[in-house]
Amino acid sequence: MRLIILSLFLSSSLFAEAINFTVQQKQWMKEHPVITYVGDPNWLPYEGYNNKGQYVGLVPDIIDIVSAQTPLKFKHIKTSTWKESIDFVESAKVMIISQSKYSNRDLNLSFSSTYFENPLVYVMQEGEKYVPSLYTIAKKRIGLVHNNTTHF
Numbered sequence: 694m695r696l697i698i699l700s701l702f703l704s705s706s707l708f709a710e711a712i713n714f715t716v717q718q719k720q721w722m723k724e725h726p727v728i729t730y731v732g733d734p735n736w737l738p739y740e741g742y743n744n745k746g747q748y749v750g751l752v753p754d755i756i757d758i759v760s761a762q763t764p765l766k767f768k769h770i771k772t773s774t775w776k777e778s779i780d781f782v783e784s785a786k787v788m789i790i791s792q793s794k795y796s797n798r799d800l801n802l803s804f805s806s807t808y809f810e811n812p813l814v815y816v817m818q819e820g821e822k823y824v825p826s827l828y829t830i831a832k833k834r835i836g837l838v839h840n841n842t843t844h845f
Contacts, residue, residue, distance in 0.1 A: 712763060719764075725788070728767050730756075731778040732791040740791060742771075752791045 714722070732740045732752055740750035748769050756767050770787050772778045782790040817824060824830055 714763075722764050726766060728765060728789060729770055729787040730767060730789040730791065731770050731772050731781045731787050733775045733778060734772055735775070 735741050736750070738750055740748065740752035743749050748771070753769065756769075759765060760767055770781065772781060778790055781787045827835075
């Protein structure tokens with residue numbers, strides 16, 4: 694079973710005191726004691742590696758909370774690029790991948806509901822007008838980070 698992100702049954706109860714799993718969910722957790730996952734190695738503050746090579750950010754913090762409140766245990770597999778992370782999940786080397794709800798919808802993966810929302814922002818040069826939509830700057834040059842989860 695190839696999943697992407699964390700299942701809805703975890704997201705809705707992320708900060709709850711007690712989580713009541715179904716019999717089917719308990720059986721799945723018993724059969725999968727460790728969940729391997731990858732993410733974007735260069736997507737801070739969401740996830741990435743610090744100067745000591747440690748996996749840090751909001752995603753590992755959320756996974757630590759889920760792990761502390763459930764029987765689930767997670768093992769992060771280090772990758773060098775977003776493309777390598779996608780390759781790992783497509784080839785079933787890992788079970789899940791964390792990512793933006795906007796990216797890689799063309800992949801043959803099962804997507805969960807969003808478990809964390811943080812809107813993207815447009816950064817303009819000083820003196821530019823507020824940009825309410827990309828349509829208002831359609832004729833301007835826009836810089837994007839290549840092979841990033843927000844590159845869609």
